[in-house]
Amino acid sequence: MKLLSNTLVAGLSLALSAAAFSAEKYVIDTKGMHAFIEFKISHLGYSWLKGRFNDFSGELTYDEKSPENSSVSVSIKTASVDSNHAERDKHLRGSDFLEVSKYPTATFKSTKVVSKGKGKADIVGDLTLHGVTKSVTIDAVEIGAGNDPWGGFRRGFMGSTTIALKDFGINYNLGPASETVELILNIEGIRK
Amino acid sequence: MTSLTQNQYVAMDKYLPTQRTLHWITGLLILGLFAVGVWMRSLSYYDPWYQTAPIWHKEIGIITAILIMLRVIWRIKSGVPKPLSSHKKWEIHLAHLIHILMYLMIFVIILSGYLIATADNRGIDVFGIFEVPAVINAIENQEDIAGFIHEWVAYGLIALVVLHVAGALKHHVIDKDSTLKRML
Numbered sequence: 243m244k245l246l247s248n249t250l251v252a253g254l255s256l257a258l259s260a261a262a263f264s265a266e267k268y269v270i271d272t273k274g275m276h277a278f279i280e281f282k283i284s285h286l287g288y289s290w291l292k293g294r295f296n297d298f299s300g301e302l303t304y305d306e307k308s309p310e311n312s313s314v315s316v317s318i319k320t321a322s323v324d325s326n327h328a329e330r331d332k333h334l335r336g337s338d339f340l341e342v343s344k345y346p347t348a349t350f351k352s353t354k355v356v357s358k359g360k361g362k363a364d365i366v367g368d369l370t371l372h373g374v375t376k377s378v379t380i381d382a383v384e385i386g387a388g389n390d391p392w393g394g395f396r397r398g399f400m401g402s403t404t405i406a407l408k409d410f411g412i413n414y415n416l417g418p419a420s421e422t423v424e425l426i427l428n429i430e431g432i433r434k
Numbered sequence: 435m436t437s438l439t440q441n442q443y444v445a446m447d448k449y450l451p452t453q454r455t456l457h458w459i460t461g462l463l464i465l466g467l468f469a470v471g472v473w474m475r476s477l478s479y480y481d482p483w484y485q486t487a488p489i490w491h492k493e494i495g496i497i498t499a500i501l502i503m504l505r506v507i508w509r510i511k512s513g514v515p516k517p518l519s520s521h522k523k524w525e526i527h528l529a530h531l532i533h534i535l536m537y538l539m540i541f542v543i544i545l546s547g548y549l550i551a552t553a554d555n556r557g558i559d560v561f562g563i564f565e566v567p568a569v570i571n572a573i574e575n576q577e578d579i580a581g582f583i584h585e586w587v588a589y590g591l592i593a594l595v596v597l598h599v600a601g602a603l604k605h606h607v608i609d610k611d612s613t614l615k616r617m618l
Contacts, residue, residue, distance in 0.1 A: 321575060328553035328577040329488070335578060416479055 265305035265312065268397060268431025272299050276398070276430035279318060287419030293325030293334075295348075302431050304397060309357035314365060316427070318348040338414040345373045353377070365401060374410045378403045380427070395433040402426045441530060442513035448616045450512055456505040457617055461595075463498040464540070467491060468592055471585075492551050496560045499544045506537065515616050520609065529601055532594055539591040542583065549573075549580035 270277050280294040300316035321342040323334050335342040352367035361384035369378045382401035390396050404424045407413070449457065474487035517526045551558050552568035553576040559565050573579065605613035 321578075326554065329550065331554075332550070332577040332581055335575075414479070 264307060265303040266397075267434045268302045268304060269434060270298075270300040270302065270316070271396070271430045271432050276396075278426075278428045279316070280426045280428075281423050282426060283416070283423040284419040286417055291325065293323060293331075295319070295322050296324050297322035300429065302399075302429075304431070309363055310355050312355045312363075313352045314367070314429075315351045316349065316429075320346060320348050320371075339412055340372060345371075348372075350378075350380075352380075369403075369405070369410075371405075371410045372412055376405075376409055378405060390432075396430055397433070398428070398430040400426070400428050442510075443516040444513035446515050447612075448618075449515060450508065453505070453508050453512065453514075454617055456501055456508065460498055460501045460505060463494060463501070464591070465595070467495055467498060468588055470494075471588060492547070492558050493560045495544070495547055496558060496566055499548075502540055502544070518611055518613060520611050521613075525601075532598055532601070536591060536594050536598065539587050539594065542587045543591065546580040546584040546587065550577050550584060553577040553580065 277298075277300075278294060279298055280292060282290050282292050285291045295318045297319035298316060300314065302314040303312055305311035320340045321335055323331055323340060323342075325331055325334065334340055348369070348371040350367050350369050352365050354366040356364040356366065358364065363382050365380040365382050366377060367380065368375050380401040380403045382399055385398040385400055387397035388395070402424055404422050406422050407416075408421065448454070470487060470491050474483065474491060477484045477487065548558070548566070549570060552566075553571055553573075555568045555571045557565040557567045570576070602614045602617075605611050606615075
């Protein structure tokens with residue numbers, strides 16, 4: 243009888259710990275580049291300027307049953323900024339904006355995931371950019387998941403957040419319409 | 435055999451009219467380009483010159499590069515006046531060294547400027563007359579590396595220009611010889 247209860251307890255705790263680790267680990271597919279980190283900022287209030295960071299990496303965990311156990315972390319090489327105009331990119335890397343020699347990486351690490359149902363979630367986390375760390379909320383949505391044709395399993399998300407440049411110590415005057423920038427992440431994770 | 439590093443001295447009182455004209459025109463253009471280069475980077479985003487100044491800097495820069503090439507051709511083709519007999523050996527060597535360094539630095543500045551402007555595979559339009567095509571654009575962070583070189587070699591060149599002018603004035607004012615007059 244004692245043996246049985248011990249076995250039960252052991253089995254139960256094993257099951258519990260399995261539940262705790264039921265979150266799946268994914269690595270962002272930057273090898274095959276099914277991931278994009280883009281930004282969007284108004285030009286004078288007349289049009290949208292878009293650009294992206296070409297060099298980044300990241301991981302995420304995903305817990306289907308309890309999404310609040312999910313997490314994501316991304317690390318971006320700031321020097322890889324690309325707005326399809328070399329002289330603008332040079333300006334963006336310089337002291338007026340990203341100061342990439344001083345702050346070569348930008349990171350995002352989630353601290354809390356709040357599920358909103360239907361594959362939507364608010365991902366709260368610390369964004370470190372230009373040497374400043376601030377909490378931001380990424381409005382995220384799961385796009386899809388499933389087996390890929392090459393024997394793997396993939397899951398993709400899109401998320402966006404809007405930040406004020408001056409919150410991150412970037413004070414170059416681009417005009418009143420261009421004080422905030424939207425960061426847009428499209429990422430596909432490959433399950434480990 | 436004449437080359438850039440070895441002067442071909444010719445028995446003439448002055449530099450040729452073409453050489454003199456090109457010397458002063460390119461000299462003034464280089465000083466102007468340097469001033470505009472420093473100034474245009476300080477402009478705010480809303481400055482009316484923010485867009486225009488860099489365009490002019492590039493267009494005038496290309497024109498200057500062409501004139502400099504003509505200058506070099508004339509220097510090789512026609513040679514330069516013999517040093518004055520009053521010139522000391524160290525003066526001749528120092529002046530020659532500074533000349534060569536200036537030419538080299540100008541060449542580096544032209545090349546690096548071109549590499550900044552064409553780093554995204556777009557050519558440089560020169561007053562709508564012709565376009566200098568982009569050829570090299572695969573260097574990683576090309577615009578940053580070229581920009582760093584362009585800036586610092588330009589400062590170095592201006593330092594040499596100061597020495598060059600000081601030398602010319604020393605001959606004119608202190609030695610009271612005809613060194614400077616050969617270029618006037």
